[in-house]
Amino acid sequence: MKRPNILFLFSDQHNQKMSGCYGDKVVQTPNIDRLAAEGVRFDNAYCPSPICVPSRMAMLTARWPSRQDCWVNDDILRSDLPTWLHAAGAKGYQTTLIGRLHAIGPDQLHGYGDRPVGDHSPNWPGGARQSLGVLEGTNDPTPESLEKAGAGYSAYQEKDEDVTTAAESWLKNEALALNSAGKPFCLTVGLMLPHPPYVVDQEAYKIYEGMVPPPEQKPVDDEHEFHAWWRKDRGIDTVTPEQTDRARTAYCGLVHRMDEMIGRVLDALEEAGLLDDTLIVYASDHGDHLGERGLWWKHTFFDESVKVPLVMRLPGVLPAGEVRKQVVNLVDLSQTMLEAMGASQLPHANGKSFWDVAKTSSAPWLNETFSEYCTDPVPHWTGARAVQQRMIRADNWKLCIYDSEAPQLFDLENDPLETTDLAALPEHREKLEALMQKLTQDWNPQDIVERMKTRRIEKDLLLEWAKNVQPVSSHIWTFSPEINRLE
Known part of the structure; x- marks a missing residue:
């Protein structure tokens, strides 16, 4: 059988439920829906970490964040760790990235052979960042991201327009040339949307204005200590209904625009005559609570x-x-795409290929995965607090462990909205202990604390170096702060 081309469409911060094919009745995602209608949709796919860099780097290497020392957004992935792009290239694929990678450090390829459009942020913490102008700070977990939500325009949307145009051109030219030469391609299109700012062009905003329902779930009286602390520390314990509506409306508009861009890329692939010779994968690096x-x-x-x-x-x-x-993870996805290519699996990886599961629902599979959330107290959004937290999803059960706070246990079959914590109930002690043993057998929070402290000393030196030397960053997409506006 002819080896398939690969088109990997990878967005940023897309809540799984916010697509028509996942049941949303408001947001319009005809192109993602088409992929699901003509392919396979996974309902229980998880990210390795609910923040950008550790999730993305774990997907690249098929290793948990704690297995490669990438936990927060200023951690650098070692260049000598093989990624799924290295394995694809070793199999003879042309590996190209257009757009978002969010890798920190001098290696801005990590196995990609070509990268026509890069990131908007510098390669180094401490490097000069481009200003978001009137939207400064709205891309971070700060109250400003909700106070300045609504109709407008951000550099993130503009960047994705450039990424889409470049992807269309690449497919109509380079992909055709590679196909004529008998060489398969592996193209990643990295999109920023629908990552905050919760700001979208006025036309898209008006499509959803007055149409988006409020959040289904309110904070509960017995809210978990960590989540109560997080809401208060981040200043989101007093978000107004009007702010919530504007942010959710803009988010729907961002998903709408992203789906349109995906449609343009798919059209270019079809125009090149390669649509049915290409494995098309759409995924995101993590979700968004959206209130x-x-x-x-x-x-x-x-x-x-x-x-x-x-x-x-x-x-x-x-x-x-x-x-x-089946319960799968982004660390499994990279291994899965490699098997589809006929390429070697990544060595020493945690991820396992679910290619057989994609082909047939009856294929054997272990319904078990993990996610990690670890920080040191340095990033401004941590509230000067270090955390070492981990989750296991095993069949229909989810166990989350925290630092000094109590664990949480959910029965997702009977409680899919995760409203009833069963961890303290005696009748569930046996299940909690069994999952706890799995969750902690290769997980030592104190060891992670010490490793993060060691890394921080090294990172602080690199940060001061970058502040003073201002090294030139590679693969940068530049923009004017004036692009950003609020209507």
């Missing part, structure tokens, strides 16, 4: 934050219109 439980952004193990959309299409190999309930 559910009084929470925003990511940073937790609730499904709004840690679940991701995942759809795969390859006619003649994958069935059309089927759904998979």
Whole structure:
């Protein structure tokens, strides 16, 4: 069989539920829905960590964040760790990235052979960042991201327009040339949307204005200590209904625009005559709470934050219109794409290929995965607090462990919205202990604390170096602060 090309569409901060194919009745995602209708949709796909860099670097290497020392957004992935792009290139694929990678450090390729459009941020913490102008700070977990939400325009949306245009051109030119030469391609299109700022162009905003319902779940009286602390520390314990509506409306507009861009890329692939010769995968790096439980952004193990959309299409190999309930992870996805290519699996990896599961629902699979959330107290959004937290999803059970706070245990079959914590109930002690043993057998929080302290000493030196030397960053997409505006 001819080896398939790979088109990996990878977005940023897309709440799984916010797509038509996942049941949303408001947001319009005809292109993602088409991929699901013509391929396979995964309902229980998770991210390795509910923040950007550790999730993305773990996906690249198929290793948990704690297995590669990438926990927060200023951690550098070692260049000598093989990624799935190295394995694809070793198999003869042309590996190209257009757009978002969010890798820190001098290696801005990590196995990609070509990168026509890069990131908007510098390669180094301490490097000069481009200003978001009137939207400064709205991309971070701060009250400003909700206070300045609504109709407008951000550099993130503009960047994705450039990424989409570049991807269209690449598919119509380079992909065709590679196909003529008999060489398969592996193209990643990295999109920023729908990551905050919760700001979208006025036309898209008006499509959803007055149409978006409020969050289903309010904060509960017996809210977990960590989540109560997080809401207060981040200043989101007094978000107004009007701010919530503007942010959720803009988010729907961002998803709408992202889906349109995905459609343009798919059209270019079809125009090149390569649509049905290409494994198309859509996924995101983590989710977004969007006000559910009084929470925003990511940073937790609730499904709004840690679940991701995942759809795969390859006619003649994958069935059309089927759904998979198996529990999978982005660390598994990279191994899966490698198997689809006929490439070698990554060595010493945690991820396992679920290619057989994608092809048939009856294929054997262990319904078990993890996610990690670890920080030191330095990043400004941590509230000067270090955390070492981990989650296991095993079949229909989820256990989350924290630092000094109590664990949480949910029965997702009977409580899919995670409203009833069963951890303290005697009748569930046996289940809690069994999951706790699995969760901690290769997890030592104190060891992680010490490793993060060692890394911080090294990172602080690199940060001061970058502040003073201002080294030139590579693969940078530049923009004017004036691009950013609020209507």
